[in-house]
Amino acid sequence: MPKPDAVTYHRAGDLRRSLTPPEARLWICLKNGGLAGLKFRRQRPEGPYILDFYCVAAKLAVEVDGAVHDQPDQIEHDRRRTAWLARQGIEVIRFQALSIRDNLDGVLVAIREAAEARLRR
Template identity: 40%
Template sequence: MLWRALKELPMEGSHFRRQAPIGPYVVDFFCPAKRLIIELDGGHHNEGETAARDHARQSWLENEGYCVIRFWNSEISSDLTAVLERIYVELYGSREAETIRFKHRRK
């Protein structure tokens, strides 16, 4: 559901990749131009060992210069509009901001 919504959003210069490899990890959605990662979590991500792995993973990604935002699967199904607004703010700074073309950074 989120993938379809991201592909349909008219966000200039903010192409997303799905299931993108970054270092030793594969992230759910990735916008290379903004180094923005979106992770979707089910209920099991709130439990002991899985939560600890997620924390370590997110720390590694953030130390590498990526911005990671997380959403629960239930947020996608119950309030997709709010999720998309949060993503837009992460990309552009505010809902009222003009879209700008980002240059892709390659390592």
């Protein structure tokens, strides 16, 4: 897998220090193995991309999508990004930011189930 460059590492650090409110809410539940003992990293650089949350053991990326992800250019970018990550063996699951606000428990169940399914492979 291609290594992230220095700019990507720097951007990831900046993003870790400025999580959006939905990202921060989800991180509280994921950090320190808080979800079924699964270890997640936040704002993890992978190749040219930065993953919102990443479970290394399951090779599972969790993305929190705000309204910008509904724009045609961003939809296409996300499609290319997901395809590139899939070629690296990383599965991406996406959640709307509003889902984290309105249905956090359901989001956590979906993340746990996806991670556990990948770990069983």
